[in-house]
Amino acid sequence: MSTASAVPAVPEYGAFDSETCSIARTLALVGDRWTLLVLRDLANGVRRFDDLASHLGIARNVLSKRLAALVDAELAVRSGYRTEGSRERYEYRLSHAGRELMPILLAFMGWGDRHLAGPQGPPAVAVHADCGAPVRTVVTCEAGHELGDRPRVRMRPGPGSRRRQE
Amino acid sequence: MSTASAVPAVPEYGAFDSETCSIARTLALVGDRWTLLVLRDLANGVRRFDDLASHLGIARNVLSKRLAALVDAELAVRSGYRTEGSRERYEYRLSHAGRELMPILLAFMGWGDRHLAGPQGPPAVAVHADCGAPVRTVVTCEAGHELGDRPRVRMRPGPGSRRRQE
DNA sequence: CAGTATCCCAAGCGATACTG
DNA sequence: CAGTATCGCTTGGGATACTG
Numbered sequence: 001m002s003t004a005s006a007v008p009a010v011p012e013y014g015a016f017d018s019e020t021c022s023i024a025r026t027l028a029l030v031g032d033r034w035t036l037l038v039l040r041d042l043a044n045g046v047r048r049f050d051d052l053a054s055h056l057g058i059a060r061n062v063l064s065k066r067l068a069a070l071v072d073a074e075l076a077v078r079s080g081y082r083t084e085g086s087r088e089r090y091e092y093r094l095s096h097a098g099r100e101l102m103p104i105l106l107a108f109m110g111w112g113d114r115h116l117a118g119p120q121g122p123p124a125v126a127v128h129a130d131c132g133a134p135v136r137t138v139v140t141c142e143a144g145h146e147l148g149d150r151p152r153v154r155m156r157p158g159p160g161s162r163r164r165q166e
Numbered sequence: 167m168s169t170a171s172a173v174p175a176v177p178e179y180g181a182f183d184s185e186t187c188s189i190a191r192t193l194a195l196v197g198d199r200w201t202l203l204v205l206r207d208l209a210n211g212v213r214r215f216d217d218l219a220s221h222l223g224i225a226r227n228v229l230s231k232r233l234a235a236l237v238d239a240e241l242a243v244r245s246g247y248r249t250e251g252s253r254e255r256y257e258y259r260l261s262h263a264g265r266e267l268m269p270i271l272l273a274f275m276g277w278g279d280r281h282l283a284g285p286q287g288p289p290a291v292a293v294h295a296d297c298g299a300p301v302r303t304v305v306t307c308e309a310g311h312e313l314g315d316r317p318r319v320r321m322r323p324g325p326g327s328r329r330r331q332e
Numbered sequence: 333c334a335g336t337a338t339c340c341c342a343a344g345c346g347a348t349a350c351t352g
Numbered sequence: 353c354a355g356t357a358t359c360g361c362t363t364g365g366g367a368t369a370c371t372g
Contacts, residue, residue, distance in 0.1 A: 016210060018222055020289045022278025023206050023271055029282075033197065033344080040189050044182060044321050049354050056184055059346045064355065090354065097281055099316040103305050104277060105189055106319070107270040112188025113324075115263055116195075121325030123186045128307035129318035136308075139269050141294035141301045150265040152295035153272070155210050158279075159287030199364080215334050225366045230335060256334065337370075344364090350357075 016155050017162050029073055030101065034058055038066050039098065040105055042076060047091035067092055075101070107137045114149075182321050183328050195239055196267065200224055204232050205264060206271055208242060213257035233258055241267070273303045280315075 018024060030036055037056055046052050053063050070076040075098035082088045094101075106126060113122035126135045139147040147153070184190060196202055203222055212218050219229050236242040241264035248254045260267075272292060279288035292301045305313040313319070 016206075016290045018203065018207075021206070021275075022282060022288055022290070023274045024203060024278075025282040026274045026278035027199075027202060031197075031199065031202070033193075036193060036197070037184065037190060040182075040187070041184075043319075053354095059344095060355075061347095061357080062345060065344095087353085096316060100280070101277060102317050102319060103303050103315065104270065104273040106305055106317070107273045107303065108189045108192045109187075111267060111270060112190075112192035114266070116188060116191040118326050122188055123324050123326040123328070124182045124188070125322050125324040126319045127322055128309065128311060128313060129320045131307060131309045131311060133307040133309035133311070135305055135313065135317065135319055137269050137273065137303050137305050139272055139301055139303050141297060141299040143294065143297045143299035145294060145297060145299070147294060147301065149269065150262060151268050151272070151301065153209075153268060153292045153301055154295045156291045156293055158289050158291040160284050160289040162289070219334095226335075227337080227367090228365055231364095253333085333372100335371085338368085339366105341366085342364090343362105345360105345362080347360095348358085351355085352353100 020160075020162060026104075029075070030104075032066075034062060034066050035070065036105065036108070038063070038070065039075070039094070039101055042092060042094050042098070043102060043105060047093060049090065049092075052092075070098070074098075103137055106135065110136055186326075186328060192270075195241070196270075198232075200228065200232050201236065202271065202274070204229070204236065205241070205260070205267055208258060208260050208264070209268060209271060213259060215256065215258075218258075236264070240264075269303055272301065276302055 030039065034056070038052065038058075041052055041055060046055055049063065049067070052058070052067075053060050056063070058066075067076065067078070071078050071092075074095055076092050077095050078090060078092050080088050080090050109124075109126060117123070127133060128135050139151040139153075141147065196205065200222070204218065204224075207218055207221060212221055215226075215229065215233070218224070218233075219226050222229070224232075233242065233244070237244050237258075240261050242258050243261050244256060244258050246254050246256050275290075275292060283289070293299060294301050305317040305319075307313065
């Protein structure tokens with residue numbers, strides 16, 4: 001028999017404790033209804049509170065909270081600046097750690113482009129800022145293989161696994 | 167008149183309508199608190215309702231809804247099977263479209279590994295099922311450049327853009 | 333085992349009003 | 353412009369009990 005009744009059918013079951021898992025941890029930070037969209041807008045250069053609010057269509061108090069949380073998590077940086085003649089303004093930008101979330105956003109975008117776009121095509125195209133060519137995320141392994149868009153991946157316990165520590 | 171009162175500080179503002187955007191569309195499907203974790207478990211080979219429920223620590227009624235939604239969106243497939251001697255069982259598996267979400271999960275995992283792992287290292291390692299080598303997601307452009315983990319990307323209106331249709 | 337049904341609660345959200 | 357404060361509500365979610 002292959003799949004037994006007693007022992008769960010998955011040997012690597014303990015390889016990923018559900019909450020310890022890096023996916024779960026990251027989702028705890030950015031996995032709510034708005035945060036990734038806020039990050040997307042920040043990545044696209046929207047920097048001011050009111051611009052974010054109106055472009056996202058988010059309630060102002062909610063945006064306020066999200067931005068505070070992002071700054072707190074050091075995914076975004078708030079800074080004041082002033083152009084001469086006018087009074088002080090504030091802006092939000094991605095931090096380095098925040099910018100490293102880009103691959104996540106691009107992965108979402110890629111999937112949506114392939115599965116949810118209308119007949120005319122995707123609503124937007126992400127391009128390399130330096131050369132202008134369209135961009136995509138790919139999965140590769142350290143042996144140099146490219147894994148395609150339905151990558152065959154297995155999970156193994158890592159050094160920080162609960163299971164590993166004996 | 168355009169959208170805003172003045173003109174927003176961002177030229178490419180119209181390149182991504184907030185809800186039309188592929189990121190937003192994809193998030194509408196899988197962007198709630200549990201779905202990506204359910205997908206992660208499915209990807210890891212957990213297939214049975216009770217196993218999912220206990221491993222995730224999710225309420226059963228919620229899991230029920232999520233699975234139904236996933237099946238409905240054709241991200242997962244439910245099938246009955248029977249091993250001889252016992253009565254019928256059910257299992258959930260990722261569909262092809264669901265498996266194509268793997269790059270998203272791996273992107274989350276990569277970020278979490280780099281920014282949220284403890285001193286010992288990441289709790290789990292994703293490896294190429296064929297060769298066993300660790301796996302990662304990278305962003306590349308069609309010109310062949312690899313963009314690194316803080317990719318410099320610009321958004322341009324795509325063929326399905328609202329703005330484009332004149 | 334594989335769910336559905338019910339009930340209740342809390343977080344999260346939207347709308348609005350207000351402040352510097 | 354850039355927020356905070358308050359309020360009321362809706363939507364998820366948890367716990368539990370029940371059915372085939």
